[in-house]
Amino acid sequence: DTGVSQDPRHKITKRGQNVTFRCDPISEHNRLYWYRQTLGQGPEFLTYFQNEAQLEKSRLLSDRFSAERPKGSFSTLEIQRTEQGDSAMYLCASSFLAMESGKAEAFFGQGTRLTVV
Amino acid sequence: GNSVTQMEGPVTLSEEAFLTINCTYTATGYPSLFWYVQYPGEGLQLLLKATKADDKGSNKGFEATYRKETTSFHLEKGSVQVSDSAVYFCALGPRGYNKLIFGAGTRLAVHP
Numbered sequence: 001d002t003g004v005s006q007d008p009r010h011k012i013t014k015r016g017q018n019v020t021f022r023c024d025p026i027s028e029h030n031r032l033y034w035y036r037q038t039l040g041q042g043p044e045f046l047t048y049f050q051n052e053a054q055l056e057k058s059r060l061l062s063d064r065f066s067a068e069r070p071k072g073s074f075s076t077l078e079i080q081r082t083e084q085g086d087s088a089m090y091l092c093a094s095s096f097l098a099m100e101s102g103k104a105e106a107f108f109g110q111g112t113r114l115t116v117v
Numbered sequence: 118g119n120s121v122t123q124m125e126g127p128v129t130l131s132e133e134a135f136l137t138i139n140c141t142y143t144a145t146g147y148p149s150l151f152w153y154v155q156y157p158g159e160g161l162q163l164l165l166k167a168t169k170a171d172d173k174g175s176n177k178g179f180e181a182t183y184r185k186e187t188t189s190f191h192l193e194k195g196s197v198q199v200s201d202s203a204v205y206f207c208a209l210g211p212r213g214y215n216k217l218i219f220g221a222g223t224r225l226a227v228h229p
Contacts, residue, residue, distance in 0.1 A: 004160070033216070042121075042206050042219030043161070056215050091161070098215065103168075106217075108153075108161040 004109035006092050012115045013082055020078045021112045025094030032075050033106070034067055035091040036060065043091055049075060082116045089113050119144045123207045123220035130197055130227050138192040138223045140181075140207035149210035150174075150183050150190040151217065156203045164192075164205070197227045 005024045013019050025032050030051050035043035046065070047057045051072035061067075064082075069075040079086055089111040097104035124139040142150065152164040152174070165174030170185035179194045190207060207220040 040221065042208070042221050043217075045216035045218070048215055058216075093161075105163050110158075110160040 004092055004094050004107050006090075006109035006112050008112055009110065010113045010115075012117060015084060015116055016081055018078065018080045019082060019114065020076055021090055021092075021114075023075045023077070023092030023094075023109060025074070025092070026107055027073075029094035029096050029107075030072065031095045031098065031106075032069055033093040033095075034075070034077055035093065037089040037091055037111070038087075046077075046090075079114075082114075084116045087114055087116045119148070119209055119211045119214065119218050121207050121209050121218055121220035123205075123223055126204075126222070126224040128223060128225045130225070132199055132227055132229050133196045134227075136192070136194040136197045136201075136225070138205055138207075138225070140190045140192065140220060142188050142190065142207075142209050144188075144209055144211050146212045147185075148212060150181070151208040151210065152179070152181055152190070152192050153206040153208055153219075154203045155206065155222075161206065197225070199227045199229055201225060202227045 007022045033048045034046040037043045047067050049069040064080045067077045091111045093106045093108045095104045095106040120143045122141050149168045151166045153161045154164045155161050165176040167174040167183035173182045181190050181192045204222045204224045206222045209218045
């Protein structure tokens with residue numbers, strides 16, 4: 001296993017189109033996180049899964065955003081009716097235990113850079 | 118609320134110079150504290166962490182001490198290398214919150 005992988009690495013889409021990103025976490029990790037990072041800012045939490053259950057969603061995650069993690073393995077993040085303000089880097093991370101506890105390291109993917117034109 | 122403030126960059130240093138990147142936080146209770154690094158073209162990597170007051174995290178010559186009295190977690194390195202050029206993020210893991218809260222990041226550029 002070579003780490004967390006995200007696909008695609010870059011996506012350019014027209015405003016109003018739908019996009020879907022995929023994240024493949026490290027296989028034994030039961031927690032999966034999605035973050036969004038805009039230029040010059042740190043990552044902002046969007047949502048997280050424990051196994052297949054989505055346990056928390058940020059208020060940043062409007063109803064145009066939906067995330068799934070079927071069977072507790074890979075995850076997808078879909079954005080419907082994209083807007084220019086959705087342009088950002090979307091990061092996925094996985095960990096075996098809660099990353100915020102400091103008991104386990106979280107591994108981040110390289111991200112998917114979305115540009116909405 | 119919970120927040121992280123770190124010094125603005127870019128920080129430009131010559132090789133072998135001493136590095137400090139300041140980070141202060143606001144949190145309820147006793148959070149865990151982290152420094153992440155993002156090298157060009159790569160994902161975020163955990164650099165070091167501390168989970169309780171007075172703990173010192175260290176890795177690759179970098180150190181940071183969890184100071185509860187000053188709510189700080191400053192990153193230091195005694196002698197930087199060109200290969201340390203990257204963006205450094207301070208992050209907070211509040212107790213009971215299932216997320217990390219990141220600072221805005223500080224870009225470090227080290228010149229030969």
